[in-house]
Amino acid sequence: xxxxxxxxxxxxxxxxxxxxxxxxxxxxxxxxxxxxxxxxxxxxxxxxxxxxxxxxxxxxxxxxxxxxxxxxxxxxxxxxxxxxxxxxxxxxxxxxxxxxxxxxxxxxxxxxxxxxxxxxxxxxxxxxxxxxxxxxxx
Numbered sequence: 001x002x003x004x005x006x007x008x009x010x011x012x013x014x015x016x017x018x019x020x021x022x023x024x025x026x027x028x029x030x031x032x033x034x035x036x037x038x039x040x041x042x043x044x045x046x047x048x049x050x051x052x053x054x055x056x057x058x059x060x061x062x063x064x065x066x067x068x069x070x071x072x073x074x075x076x077x078x079x080x081x082x083x084x085x086x087x088x089x090x091x092x093x094x095x096x097x098x099x100x101x102x103x104x105x106x107x108x109x110x111x112x113x114x115x116x117x118x119x120x121x122x123x124x125x126x127x128x129x130x131x132x133x134x135x136x137x138x
Contacts, residue, residue: 002104005027007036007037021047024048025051029060038096060103062102066115
């Protein structure tokens, strides 16, 4: 089973950079895929990746990260200026950030019209076979 957890921007807006990173990383470490409204600052994305690398072990294999920003495709002008001003005052709420644990997320593919999140199949039992396929003993 795959669990998605939506995190509204308002939930992280009052946190420090370290607090934001800790919150998001802790959710990913619970094997949940985070759907964050908006995006982190570039420095915070780099710090998140660095913090993840420091915490990799047998149980936690790291994260997959993707940012979808529809406003990046728009041109400048007054609309671009207005979005920049709003983002500067309220935080970058446009777009979405997806963070998933590497043990669950195989790959995140993005293109302008859709996003594909490919998950890994959970395997049980010996030899990596699903329990449904294993032979029963009588």
